Amino acid sequence: MSTDTRADTPTIVLVGHGMVGQRFLEALAERGLTATHRVVVLGEESRPAYDRVQLTSYFSGRTPEELSLTDPRFLADHGIELHLGDPAETIDRERRTVTTRSGRVVGYDTLVLATGSVPFVPPVPGKDATGCFVYRTVDDLLAIEEYARTRAGTGAVVGGGLLGLEAAGALKGLGLRTHIVEFAPRLMPAQVDEGGGAALLRTVEGMGLAVHTGAGTQEILTGADGAVRGMRLSDGSEIATDMVVFSAGVRPRDQLARACGLQVGERGGIAVDARCRTVTDPRVFAIGECALAVDGRVYGLVAPGYEQAETAAAALAGDAAAAFTGADLSTKLKLLGVDVASFGDAHGTGEDCLEVVCSDSRAGLYKKLVVGRDGTLRGGILVGDAEAYGTLRALIGTVPPVAPESLVLPAGAGAPAQLGPAALPDDAVICSCHNVTKGTIRGAVTEHRCTSVPEVKKCTRAGTGCGSCVRALTQLVDAELAASGVEADTGLCGCFPQTRQELYEIVLALRLTSYQELLDRYGREEARGGDGCEVCKPAVASIIASLAPVIGASGYVLDDEQAALQDTNDHFLANLQKNGSYSVVPRIPGGEIAPEKLIVLGEIARDFGLYTKITGGQRIDMFGARVEQLPLIWARLVDAGFESGHAYGKSLRTVKSCVGSAWCRYGVQDSVRMAIDLELRYRGLRSPHKLKAAVSGCARECAEARSKDFGVIATASGWNLYAGGNGGATPRHADLLAQDLSDAELVRLIDRFLMFYLRTADRLERTSAWLERIPGGLDHVRDVVVHDSLGICDELESLMAAHVSHYRDEWAQTLKDPEKLARFVSFVNAPGTPDPVVGFVPERDQMKPDLPLLSIGLRRSEDDVLEGSAQR
Amino acid sequence: MTLAVETTQATVQLRLGDEWFTVCGLGSLLPGRGVAALLPDGRQAAVFRDRAGRLYALDNRDPFTGAAVLSRGLTGTHRGRPFVASPLLKQRFDLISGQCLDDQTVRVTAYQVRVA
Ligand code: SRM
Numbered sequence: 001m002s003t004d005t006r007a008d009t010p011t012i013v014l015v016g017h018g019m020v021g022q023r024f025l026e027a028l029a030e031r032g033l034t035a036t037h038r039v040v041v042l043g044e045e046s047r048p049a050y051d052r053v054q055l056t057s058y059f060s061g062r063t064p065e066e067l068s069l070t071d072p073r074f075l076a077d078h079g080i081e082l083h084l085g086d087p088a089e090t091i092d093r094e095r096r097t098v099t100t101r102s103g104r105v106v107g108y109d110t111l112v113l114a115t116g117s118v119p120f121v122p123p124v125p126g127k128d129a130t131g132c133f134v135y136r137t138v139d140d141l142l143a144i145e146e147y148a149r150t151r152a153g154t155g156a157v158v159g160g161g162l163l164g165l166e167a168a169g170a171l172k173g174l175g176l177r178t179h180i181v182e183f184a185p186r187l188m189p190a191q192v193d194e195g196g197g198a199a200l201l202r203t204v205e206g207m208g209l210a211v212h213t214g215a216g217t218q219e220i221l222t223g224a225d226g227a228v229r230g231m232r233l234s235d236g237s238e239i240a241t242d243m244v245v246f247s248a249g250v251r252p253r254d255q256l257a258r259a260c261g262l263q264v265g266e267r268g269g270i271a272v273d274a275r276c277r278t279v280t281d282p283r284v285f286a287i288g289e290c291a292l293a294v295d296g297r298v299y300g301l302v303a304p305g306y307e308q309a310e311t312a313a314a315a316l317a318g319d320a321a322a323a324f325t326g327a328d329l330s331t332k333l334k335l336l337g338v339d340v341a342s343f344g345d346a347h348g349t350g351e352d353c354l355e356v357v358c359s360d361s362r363a364g365l366y367k368k369l370v371v372g373r374d375g376t377l378r379g380g381i382l383v384g385d386a387e388a389y390g391t392l393r394a395l396i397g398t399v400p401p402v403a404p405e406s407l408v409l410p411a412g413a414g415a416p417a418q419l420g421p422a423a424l425p426d427d428a429v430i431c432s433c434h435n436v437t438k439g440t441i442r443g444a445v446t447e448h449r450c451t452s453v454p455e456v457k458k459c460t461r462a463g464t465g466c467g468s469c470v471r472a473l474t475q476l477v478d479a480e481l482a483a484s485g486v487e488a489d490t491g492l493c494g495c496f497p498q499t500r501q502e503l504y505e506i507v508l509a510l511r512l513t514s515y516q517e518l519l520d521r522y523g524r525e526e527a528r529g530g531d532g533c534e535v536c537k538p539a540v541a542s543i544i545a546s547l548a549p550v551i552g553a554s555g556y557v558l559d560d561e562q563a564a565l566q567d568t569n570d571h572f573l574a575n576l577q578k579n580g581s582y583s584v585v586p587r588i589p590g591g592e593i594a595p596e597k598l599i600v601l602g603e604i605a606r607d608f609g610l611y612t613k614i615t616g617g618q619r620i621d622m623f624g625a626r627v628e629q630l631p632l633i634w635a636r637l638v639d640a641g642f643e644s645g646h647a648y649g650k651s652l653r654t655v656k657s658c659v660g661s662a663w664c665r666y667g668v669q670d671s672v673r674m675a676i677d678l679e680l681r682y683r684g685l686r687s688p689h690k691l692k693a694a695v696s697g698c699a700r701e702c703a704e705a706r707s708k709d710f711g712v713i714a715t716a717s718g719w720n721l722y723a724g725g726n727g728g729a730t731p732r733h734a735d736l737l738a739q740d741l742s743d744a745e746l747v748r749l750i751d752r753f754l755m756f757y758l759r760t761a762d763r764l765e766r767t768s769a770w771l772e773r774i775p776g777g778l779d780h781v782r783d784v785v786v787h788d789s790l791g792i793c794d795e796l797e798s799l800m801a802a803h804v805s806h807y808r809d810e811w812a813q814t815l816k817d818p819e820k821l822a823r824f825v826s827f828v829n830a831p832g833t834p835d836p837v838v839g840f841v842p843e844r845d846q847m848k849p850d851l852p853l854l855s856i857g858l859r860r861s862e863d864d865v866l867e868g869s870a871q872r
Numbered sequence: 873m874t875l876a877v878e879t880t881q882a883t884v885q886l887r888l889g890d891e892w893f894t895v896c897g898l899g900s901l902l903p904g905r906g907v908a909a910l911l912p913d914g915r916q917a918a919v920f921r922d923r924a925g926r927l928y929a930l931d932n933r934d935p936f937t938g939a940a941v942l943s944r945g946l947t948g949t950h951r952g953r954p955f956v957a958s959p960l961l962k963q964r965f966d967l968i969s970g971q972c973l974d975d976q977t978v979r980v981t982a983y984q985v986r987v988a
């Protein structure tokens with residue numbers, strides 16, 4: 001036993017080294033109080049303060065060390081004494097001492113309690129059985145992981161709030177079948193309302209978690225060995241489970257305070273004043289989750305706790321203005337991959353509130369804004385898409401510069417331009433974790449000369465807490481950099497300073513056929529000699545492929561270096577699906593197919609057990625092929641006269657047709673024949689983005705040609721050509737490029753149009769976006785391709801002629817090449833073995849991917865990293 | 873006495889615990905691309921070779937989706953460090969540490985790898 005008598009310098013004792021406690025120490029140091037005081041910290045856990053907010057990231061590979069918030073040098077530099085694993089047990093307020101479990105007695109002049117909370121475990125029979133856990137500390141997680149690994153196949157989480165969902169996500173990630181039991185009628189009852197709950201439920205269930213709402217836990221059932229085997233719910237039902245994690249809320253840890261006579265609230269929490277001093281004893285402070293603030297609330301979030309830490313330190317430093325009077329309960333999190341945010345008065349409890357709601361529960365989307373009669377934004381809830389969170393949160397209390405409904409409408413539904421952080425006033429708080437305003441962030445760029453988001457983060461601390469403001473932060477920093485004249489970089493990516501168009505010209509002019517050579521000669525200094533990146537590799541591969549015949553490259557995308565540049569889809573000549581299997585789409589030109597060929601498709605799909613579906617592009621997609629099955633499937637397809645449909649490539653997809661003059665009583669031209677001709681002419685053409693086309697036999701437009709990159713509509717005297725149409729996310733009707741064309745004129749114009757687009761578009765820029773972006777727009781394009789204003793049309797035509805004459809079916813080519821075929825295996829060391837993660841379950845007479853199979857054994861834990869890890 | 877001619881091809885090996893596990897011949901690795909290997913305990917590794925001939929190996933499972941596809945991603949260099957981008961949702965992973973570059977809370981196993 002040691003007794004620690006008070007030294008001459010005044011002593012501050014901090015009980016609890018959690019998130020808020022650590023922040024308090026930093027605030028003391030910043031105010032110079034560590035130099036004038038002796039500071040002693042007593043911590044119960046065996047680890048110094050760590051980031052509890054990011055606790056769950058342990059399951060995705062973050063080590064406890066990486067979670068640490070405490071730089072050992074910080075403690076040493078400021079002479080702070082830290083005693084871990086030794087909780088305070090009693091406080092003697094008269095003698096001003098704290099006694100710890102080991103018997104250590106520490107005297108104080110000022111005592112700060114930052115003891116946080118304990119998880120609430122409902123008093124149900126069996127709650128202490130082997131296999132019951134809570135979710136609060138690193139040690140809790142270690143215990144859960146160990147048990148899940150050795151003893152459990154199924155897990156249940158009691159509590160469907162924020163933390164409960166987080167815990168459920170963790171169990172699922174550990175490979176357990178997971179149940180969530182929530183007493184309230186919806187998930188996250190505290191944050192979202194009924195509509196938001198419905199959207200959330202749909203998404204969570206869609207991920208394979210079993211959700212039981214409106215059900216209380218009545219009993220934990222145990223087996224003969226005393227370990228959990230299931231639970232009984234209040235509706236009488238039982239679920240079988242091997243472990244239970246309680247996540248049903250927290251209670252402030254105020255026992256120490258109660259025992260020494262400090263006043264606590266009715267529902268717990270150490271009562272403090274606006275300066276975080278306990279109302280009972282001016283020498284004792286309480287901060288963080290154990291404190292009951294003057295507004296009568298106990299805050300269970302870290303941001304208010306940090307504010308309290310700052311307030312207490314300021315009060316100790318004699319700053320008379322310091323006060324904590326309440327905080328905003330906004331939260332945003334990504335649970336199981338779903339964005340959920342609630343901010344301000346989310347439930348509209350204030351007087352005279354109006355609600356603006358936009359919801360699509362099928363898509364798992366729900367957005368609600370609470371607005372006052374005068375138009376001030378009071379709060380809101382976002383589920384499924386929380387993109388606007390940073391901006392909206394900062395607008396609370398102001399009248400937004402645009403109508404509230406336009407802030408929640410989905411993009412494309414007539415929503416006017418999104419409101420960005422540019423619209424915010426300088427005093428708007430962007431990062432609420434660290435209370436950083438827009439003005440401070442702008443100042444970091446203009447005064448402190450930060451030139452990147454990481455620098456601004458370091459300089460202002462913004463974005464280093466929960467991370468939810470990073471998006472808004474990035475937009476602000478970008479805007480500020482642009483405004484201060486830092487030149488915007490138009491380069492393709494971090495490897496090339498040129499645009500795609502410039503690279504195209506270089507490749508064409510110098511006849512460069514090697515990506516490496518291009519990178520080493522024309523890449524950015526720091527990228528030369530390196531391996532490039534996932535952005536420029538496919539972009540350059542596409543340029544080389546579309547120019548192959550004229551620059552003397554092999555037009556075969558799997559040849560030599562080309563193979564290494566292709567996206568996985570192009571590399572396997574098929575479309576990757578969510579479980580690692582592929583889909584197969586043979587070309588069906590113009591959508592016309594003879595019965596014999598239909599039968600072949602049916603037989604192949606049946607023999608390989610593939611899911612079949614008619615696509616939106618008038619052809620048939622066969623899903624669920626394992627990589628090693630692709631050559632076998634294609635051998636049969638090629639045999640039957642099919643060829644690649646390039647559904648995987650940034651290249652021509654389909655030329656849709658309507659039935660046209662052959663059958664239709666209104667048809668004025670043979671649209672099917674023209675569609676087939678065009679599809680065969682442009683098949684395999686690699687382009688900046690995919691290309692779609694259609695031909696309609698009359699002005700009724702049944703082929704929807706005006707929604708295509710190039711659309712052809714028959715007239716009594718020929719064809720009208722439209723360009724720049726788009727379906728998809730931002731639909732655009734194609735513009736008329738030329739009228740009443742003969743067959744030959746039509747083809748010539750399309751040749752020119754496509755080659756001009758290939759040459760001048762950005763990477764992943766559809767013709768619609770390209771047409772709107774390039775200077776002069778449609779008129780310029782018409783001048784170039786119809787009137788040959790640049791004198792390049794001969795070249796454009798000959799480039800296309802070269803493409804057409806060099807076209808080869810990629811699949812036929814691949815089947816003849818044993819070396820390429822050898823790549824079509826799941827495992828290089830076990831070519832016959834299929835990938836065990838690819839599995840299927842029945843659905844409506846066919847099958848679909850077995851998603852639970854994907855999460856089994858998916859662990860990203862520390863143990864994995866340690867084993868044979870290269871960096872250790 | 874006869875002299876045996878050394879014909880064995882260079883092989884790529886992964887460190888599993890205290891053992892080195894042979895995955896494939898060096899020739900099976902295309903510079904800039906990966907292959908997947910099945911490990912004795914049923915796990916999968918994605919093995920890559922960069923343009924300078926250096927080898928790397930990560931767990932093949934994409935932690936964001938569960939699909940075993942990292943070996944099919946595109947590789948590159950970011951700030952001088954090698955990475956692979958998942959072909960599914962495009963998150964990038966450092967090839968040396970397994971750390972996800974787009975989400976600091978995520979990391980996949982990295983294996984030691986050598987040519988023998
Ligand atoms: C299979 C199919 C859906 C279906 O079952 O009907 C489909 C499936 C996919 N579409 Fe589509 N789209 C399909 C018709 C369409 C259509 C309708 C059409 O072509 O008439 C459109 C709207 C028309 C348009 O593109 O303008 C369409 C607009 C998109 C978009 C949005 C493009 C845009 O410019 O906004 C994407 C995303 C992208 O390309 O970036 C996309 C992307 C995709 C991807 C590639 C997503 C992906 O990366 O996995 C899907 C590939 C699945 C696969 O493995 O085959 N798909 N997609 C259709 C295949 C048609 C075909 O035979 O090739």
Ligand SMILES: Cc1cc2nc3c(=O)[nH]c(=O)nc-3n(C[C@H](O)[C@H](O)[C@H](O)COP(=O)(O)OP(=O)(O)OC[C@H]3O[C@@H](n4cnc5c(N)ncnc54)[C@H](O)[C@@H]3O)c2cc1C
Nearest residue numbers: 016018019020043044052087088115116288289300301302
């Ligand atoms: C999984 C999880 C996810 C979370 N996510 C978020 C989020 O997204 N956003 C958010 O704002 N908040 C989140 N929180 C809440 C956040 O972690 C807390 O608000 C924050 O940690 C509170 O800090 P604190 O210092 O008051 O308490 P704690 O961090 O709990 O620290 C209290 C410390 O005091 C110690 N202690 C207790 N009694 C004694 C004693 N007698 N003697 C010595 N030491 C003692 C405890 O062991 C503990 O180490 C999350 C919490 C969890 C568990």
Ligand code: SF4
Nearest residue numbers: 613615616621728729
């Ligand atoms: S719309 Fe297209 S991209 Fe979206 S899920 Fe359907 S098939 Fe996939």
Ligand code: FES
Nearest residue numbers: 431433465466467
């Ligand atoms: S709001 Fe949490 S880090 Fe900025």
